[in-house]
Amino acid sequence: MTEYPTIRTNADRANLTSVREQVLPLAQAAGASATCMGHLDLVLEEAFINAASYAYEDTDGRIEIACAIRDGLFCVTLRDWGVAYDPTANIPTPVTGDFGDLTIGGVGRILMASMTEECTYVRKDGANEFTLCVSLKK
Amino acid sequence: MDFTITQNGDKHVVAVAGRLDAVTASEFDAQSEAWIADGHTQLVLDLHGLEYISSAGLRSILTTAKKLKAGNGSIAFCCLSGMVEEVFSVSGFGAMFPMFKSLDEALA
Numbered sequence: 001m002t003e004y005p006t007i008r009t010n011a012d013r014a015n016l017t018s019v020r021e022q023v024l025p026l027a028q029a030a031g032a033s034a035t036c037m038g039h040l041d042l043v044l045e046e047a048f049i050n051a052a053s054y055a056y057e058d059t060d061g062r063i064e065i066a067c068a069i070r071d072g073l074f075c076v077t078l079r080d081w082g083v084a085y086d087p088t089a090n091i092p093t094p095v096t097g098d099f100g101d102l103t104i105g106g107v108g109r110i111l112m113a114s115m116t117e118e119c120t121y122v123r124k125d126g127a128n129e130f131t132l133c134v135s136l137k138k
Numbered sequence: 139m140d141f142t143i144t145q146n147g148d149k150h151v152v153a154v155a156g157r158l159d160a161v162t163a164s165e166f167d168a169q170s171e172a173w174i175a176d177g178h179t180q181l182v183l184d185l186h187g188l189e190y191i192s193s194a195g196l197r198s199i200l201t202t203a204k205k206l207k208a209g210n211g212s213i214a215f216c217c218l219s220g221m222v223e224e225v226f227s228v229s230g231f232g233a234m235f236p237m238f239k240s241l242d243e244a245l246a
Contacts, residue, residue: 016160038190038221045192049160094230099203107229108193114228 002030002069011052011080012059019048019065026067027074032136039115040074043132046108047078047087055082055128073117073133080128086121087112087130139165140187146245150178155187158195166195170202179211182244186217191225203235212236216244 007022009015020041027040051063064079091113092106113119118133139156150173158166173181181202203213214236218226226232238244 013160035221041190042192042221042225045159045194049194094228095234096230097234099200099234100207102200102234104193104197104200107196110230111193111225111228115224 004067007065007067009063009065010059011056011061011063011082013049013052015052016045016048020044023065023067023076027134027136030069030074030136032074032134033138035138036074036134036136039138040076040134043112043115043134044076046112047076047130047132050085050087050108051078051080051082051128051130054085055080069136072136074136075118075131075133077129077131079130081126082128084123085128086123088119088121141169145178146182148180149182149245150180151182151184151241151245153184153187155189157190158188158198159190159192160194163194163198166198167201170198170205174202174205174209174211179206179209181206181211181213182241183213183215184217184241184244185215185222186219188218188222189220191222193229196225196229196231199231214238214244216241 004026009019023044024041027037055061061080061082066077068075087109091109094110095102112132116132117135120131122129139158139162142153144151206213216238217240
């Protein structure tokens with residue numbers, strides 16, 4: 001198992017680009033396929049934007065991002081100390097029907113569930129820990 | 139994100155290139171509001187140059203589609219591939235909107 005230094009940032013949506021620029025090169029250097037890179041890019045955005053938008057009432061809250069490689073998977077764990085929220089609970093089904101009646105809520109969670117090999121949540125020591133693992137060779 | 143616009147009859151064809159994500163979605167929103175404000179209500183989005191889309195991008199597309207529908211307009215998509223095609227398929231958007239393999243088919 002390979003573990004990388006934890007990335008620490010404020011819960012600010014504007015920090016997404018910085019987070020991407022720190023995480024994606026780790027997977028690239030580990031030999032991730034193009035498909036893996038695309039999936040990792042997307043699930044990282046969805047998870048970070050969710051945490052940055054909803055965990056805290058302002059942008060001063062902390063988010064930690066820990067990356068690791070195990071069993072051919074590149075795993076990202078996002079940790080925040082905001083309101084308890086399980087992104088893996090009650091994942092909606094893909095949208096259907098007339099788009100005029102559609103709201104977008106939940107689509108990000110559908111995408112994360114589809115593009116990961118593992119997607120787990122725990123509430124631990126007052127923190128949300130959300131781990132997303134993508135196959136490096138997919 | 140880059141936009142290349144051509145008018146084909148009553149169809150306003152916009153080739154979107156780059157990334158449509160939480161960072162760039164506001165740029166797309168501003169552009170689409172301008173298209174609609176200018177009276178372009180028959181929209182075809184050519185996504186062959188779009189490399190990446192997230193739920194934030196889908197939200198922008200949905201917002202645009204709803205505005206067009208409210209004004210009796212329409213939206214169609216063509217030329218999706220790779221990760222963008224996968225996101226449309228997995229989310230269900232690919233089954234909800236007119237989708238075409240080529241621009242010629244979208245304009246037919």
